[in-house]
Amino acid sequence: MLRSHQIKIVLFLVVLIVTLSCRQTFQPMAIPTVVYNQSTKAPAAGNAPLASRPAYMPVVRQLGDLSITTPTPDERRDLPEIRGETETYTVQTGDALGMIAARFGITLPMLLQANNITNPDHIEVGMELVIPAPIPGELGTGSKIIPDSELVYGPLAQSFDVRGFVDQYGSYLGQYSEEVEGNLLTGPEIVKRVAWDYSVNPRLLLAVLEYQSGWVTMANPPEESRVFPLGNWDGWHTGLYTQLAWAADMLNQGYYLWKVNGISGWLLASGELIPVDASINAGTAGVQQLFALLYGRAGWDKAVSSEGLFLTFSKLFGHPFDYAYEPLLPDGLEQPAMQLPFEQGVDWAFTGGPHGGWGSGSAWAALDFAPGINGIGCSLSDLWVVAVADGQIIRADAGRVIQDLDGDGNEGTGWSVMYMHMEGRERVEEGTYLKAGEHIGHPSCEGGYSTGTHVHLARRYNGEWIPADQVQAQNGLPFILDGWASFGEGIEYYGYLERDGEAIEAWEGFFPGNTIHR
Numbered sequence: 001m002l003r004s005h006q007i008k009i010v011l012f013l014v015v016l017i018v019t020l021s022c023r024q025t026f027q028p029m030a031i032p033t034v035v036y037n038q039s040t041k042a043p044a045a046g047n048a049p050l051a052s053r054p055a056y057m058p059v060v061r062q063l064g065d066l067s068i069t070t071p072t073p074d075e076r077r078d079l080p081e082i083r084g085e086t087e088t089y090t091v092q093t094g095d096a097l098g099m100i101a102a103r104f105g106i107t108l109p110m111l112l113q114a115n116n117i118t119n120p121d122h123i124e125v126g127m128e129l130v131i132p133a134p135i136p137g138e139l140g141t142g143s144k145i146i147p148d149s150e151l152v153y154g155p156l157a158q159s160f161d162v163r164g165f166v167d168q169y170g171s172y173l174g175q176y177s178e179e180v181e182g183n184l185l186t187g188p189e190i191v192k193r194v195a196w197d198y199s200v201n202p203r204l205l206l207a208v209l210e211y212q213s214g215w216v217t218m219a220n221p222p223e224e225s226r227v228f229p230l231g232n233w234d235g236w237h238t239g240l241y242t243q244l245a246w247a248a249d250m251l252n253q254g255y256y257l258w259k260v261n262g263i264s265g266w267l268l269a270s271g272e273l274i275p276v277d278a279s280i281n282a283g284t285a286g287v288q289q290l291f292a293l294l295y296g297r298a299g300w301d302k303a304v305s306s307e308g309l310f311l312t313f314s315k316l317f318g319h320p321f322d323y324a325y326e327p328l329l330p331d332g333l334e335q336p337a338m339q340l341p342f343e344q345g346v347d348w349a350f351t352g353g354p355h356g357g358w359g360s361g362s363a364w365a366a367l368d369f370a371p372g373i374n375g376i377g378c379s380l381s382d383l384w385v386v387a388v389a390d391g392q393i394i395r396a397d398a399g400r401v402i403q404d405l406d407g408d409g410n411e412g413t414g415w416s417v418m419y420m421h422m423e424g425r426e427r428v429e430e431g432t433y434l435k436a437g438e439h440i441g442h443p444s445c446e447g448g449y450s451t452g453t454h455v456h457l458a459r460r461y462n463g464e465w466i467p468a469d470q471v472q473a474q475n476g477l478p479f480i481l482d483g484w485a486s487f488g489e490g491i492e493y494y495g496y497l498e499r500d501g502e503a504i505e506a507w508e509g510f511f512p513g514n515t516i517h518r
Helices: 008-024 097-103 108-114 163-169 187-198 202-213 239-259 284-293 299-302 309-317
Strands: 088-091 128-131 177-180 183-185 265-267 271-274 348-355 366-370 392-397 398-406 413-422 439-441 455-461 485-486 495-499 503-504
Touching: 108 128, 163 187, 163 202, 163 439, 177 187, 177 239, 183 187, 187 202, 187 239, 187 398, 202 239, 202 284, 202 309, 239 284, 265 284, 271 299, 284 299, 348 485, 348 495, 348 503, 392 413, 413 439
Parallel strands: none
Antiparallel strands: 088 128, 177 183, 265 271, 348 366, 366 455, 392 398, 398 413, 413 455, 485 495, 495 503
16 A cells, blocks of 8 residues: 655655745734633633633733743754765655655755756655755744644643634635635645644634735735745645645644754755754744745744744734643553454555654654555455544545544543544444444545555654654654554664564565564
8 A cells, every 4th residue: 555645745845845845925914913812712802701701802901911931941952963074975766856865954956066967856765965064053032932732732622713704804814715625625624624734723823824815804916916825835735724734734744853952953945054043943943944944044033033933923823832731741641441343363564664643744643554455556445444443533525534542522531542544434423432342434545645555654742753663663662552552663664563572664665574463
C-alpha cells in the first residue's frame, strides 16, 4: 500500500523552496478588541447582562484595559548547533533537490549555485553534491506570542463558535464558500475543518488570516488576497482551504520540531537562517516558523513582535495567554490500554511506521494498517476496523472517525483517537459509544489523500499529537497496541512494532514480514 501523504510531502518541499522568493505581504488591519469573560472565555460587551447580549458583540477598548496573564517561563532548550562547515551528500533513490536542500537547512537556489546545476529537475542516483553551510543571521526574538494550548486544538477550542464570531463582522470570510472534497463549505466551515483535521486552534487560524489579508473583519479585502489569502504565492495553494491547510501544517511543523529539540533556526528565502531563542515555547515556535516562510527578515521581525500577530490576536480575542491551559501533557500521563484496530484471527499488513498525524508538519503520530491482499490499491474491503479502546464517537464524516476516550465529548480534552480513510458504507455514526473491539467501519481511500485501502491510526492528548516513535514519544508515551510497541528509524513511514523480542517491520504491500494479527 502506498503512503497516505508521501507524494504531497515531496511536492510541497520542492515547491516551497522555489517559490518563497516571490512572497508578498499584507499589513494587519485596524480591528475592534473583543473582551472576554475570564471565567467562561465568552466575549462580553458593554454593561448589558450577558444573557441579553449578542453572542459575539465586540467592545472597542485599549489593550491596557485587558487583564494580562504573564506567560509561564519555559526552560531553555538544548537545540542542535547550526552547521558551520560545507558538507557533501550522495544522492539516494527517491531524493529530490528541494528535499535535500530542506534537509540541510539551505534554500534550493543555494544548492543549485554551489553545484553549478542549471536544471533542478535533473538529478541522478550516486551524484555527489556540495552542501554549503547556512547563513546565520541575528538571533531571533525571545518574545512569546501564544501559549501552546492556543496553537493546538486544545481544551478551550471546541467551545469557540467560529461562525458566530465571524458573523459579527459581515466580512469577506463570512460570505465565502469553496468546494472541499466534493462538498461546498462556507468560509467558517473551512476554518473549522482545517482546525479539526490538523488539530490547530481556530482562533490562531483566524488571527493569521486576519494579519495576512484582513478576511476576518473586512468586507472587501485586497484583491490580490482573494486567491492567496495567507500570502503563500504558489500555484499549488489557491483558495482558502489549501492556503489555510498549508499554514496549519507549517504551524504544526514549528511546534513539533520544537518539542523534540529538532530545530536550530528558521530559514528565510534569502538563505539567511534566523537562530532560535532557546527560551521560547512551542506555540511561539510554530508561529515563528510559519512567518519565516512568508517574509524576509524585516517582515518576520515585525510579524513575531508585539506589533505583529500578537497584536492582531489580542484585538480579536483578548490577551493570548489568558487562554493558557498548562501543562497540556501532565507529569505521569499514561496511554490507556489499546488493542490493534482489527478483529481477531484476521491477517492485516503493517504498512506505515511513524508518520504525520495529519499532513507532514504534525508529530509522527500515526501508524498505517492495510487489510491484506484485498487492500492493495483503492479496492473495497469487507474487513472491519474496530475500536482500539472504549469511547464515544464524536465525529464521523468524510472518511474521518474521531473517538473520545474520556467521555466528555470534547476532542480537545484528554485522549482521542483518529481513524482515517473509513468508508461511508456501514461506518459508525456520530454519538455512538463503542467498546474496544466493536466495529468502526471498513478501510478505504476515502478522506484526505490515499492511493491504497488502509486505516490511518493516530492519538492525541489535549489536542496535541502524540508521537508513535517510542524514541521521540513525549513524557514516556509509546504507542502500544496489544503489547506491540511502535519504534521509528528516523525516516517518516519507516519503523517497526516490537513485542516480547519479536519485530514486525513496516513495508508497502502485503508480505509475510509485515503481516500482523490479533
